[in-house]
Amino acid sequence: MIMATQGYNRANTRAYGEPAGIRLLTRLESSGTDPFTASQAADKGATMGLTPHHTLVLLNQLSKDGWITRIKKGLYAINDPLTRAPKAHPFAIGTAIVNPSAISHWSALQHWGLTEQISSAITLSSPARTFPPRSETQGTDLRPAWMVGGVRYQFTTIPQAHFFGISKVWISDRNQVPMFDAERALLDAFQHFHIFGSLSVAMEILETHMADLDIKRLVRYALQLKVVTVIKRIGWALEALDAPADLLAPLQEHPAKGDSPLDPGRPSLGRHNRTWHVIENLQIAR
Numbered sequence: 251m252i253m254a255t256q257g258y259n260r261a262n263t264r265a266y267g268e269p270a271g272i273r274l275l276t277r278l279e280s281s282g283t284d285p286f287t288a289s290q291a292a293d294k295g296a297t298m299g300l301t302p303h304h305t306l307v308l309l310n311q312l313s314k315d316g317w318i319t320r321i322k323k324g325l326y327a328i329n330d331p332l333t334r335a336p337k338a339h340p341f342a343i344g345t346a347i348v349n350p351s352a353i354s355h356w357s358a359l360q361h362w363g364l365t366e367q368i369s370s371a372i373t374l375s376s377p378a379r380t381f382p383p384r385s386e387t388q389g390t391d392l393r394p395a396w397m398v399g400g401v402r403y404q405f406t407t408i409p410q411a412h413f414f415g416i417s418k419v420w421i422s423d424r425n426q427v428p429m430f431d432a433e434r435a436l437l438d439a440f441q442h443f444h445i446f447g448s449l450s451v452a453m454e455i456l457e458t459h460m461a462d463l464d465i466k467r468l469v470r471y472a473l474q475l476k477v478v479t480v481i482k483r484i485g486w487a488l489e490a491l492d493a494p495a496d497l498l499a500p501l502q503e504h505p506a507k508g509d510s511p512l513d514p515g516r517p518s519l520g521r522h523n524r525t526w527h528v529i530e531n532l533q534i535a536r
Contacts, residue, residue: 371402
């Protein structure tokens with residue numbers, strides 16, 4: 251890749267060590283390292299005879315001059331020389347912010363073609379807690395999020411035991427990212443109502459894409475999650491959509507204490523389904 255330098259206002263932005271900085275970026279990009287860490291830049295810089303300190307000075311100047319975007323301390327993305335926006339796919343930036351993490355929820359569902367809903371943020375899950383810096387989301391109804399290049403990145407912290415069902419997906423010719431597969435992403439729609447709003451989202455996806463999904467895998471994932479309310483909701487939903495009895499059996503046999511509402515965001519009023527230990531508090535055509 252040849253960095254575009256024509257049109258760059260050198261009179262205003264020419265900086266100490268600029269040629270070395272551009273060469274450094276060329277080496278990083280040619281190796282597929284984008285986003286990149288300060289440590290990775292130092293390793294590449296060493297091959298050019300640069301000291302770690304000199305490399306950090308170059309990164310600081312490159313950031314000021316718009317050649318790179320500082321995502322967070324020690325993490326950078328290479329910018330398009332014309333737009334000064336990160337070249338890397340937003341999914342690659344998101345999964346670089348927190349390690350480990352995976353594209354999940356709305357973003358994963360949209361990638362797999364299970365929803366046309368466009369989220370206002372890139373949604374990810376991680377077993378590591380993350381604390382976004384204060385931003386324009388403070389004091390609003392929006393969930394706290396990282397902001398990079400005008401894009402919002404929302405992370406949901408989950409138990410390590412729930413961090414499964416992950417595939418490595420090429421989302422561009424430059425970037426491969428970890429992402430919840432279709433069934434794992436759908437599983438969250440039966441649990442995380444603070445993100446999806448209601449059970450209707452999960453039910454619509456399941457009904458519309460029943461033939462496209464690996465239902466055996468969905469059942470296996472539900473049992474692996476070990477959240478009783480999710481297991482019973484999925485069992486009820488699959489029965490409502492006439493799934494085979496042999497698929498329902500392990501979900502039905504899973505022990506449960508008491509009845510839980512199908513949709514916890516609605517009043518717990520409705521018929522108590524003793525087979526699935528759920529309170530049918532929503533209207534679904536059956």
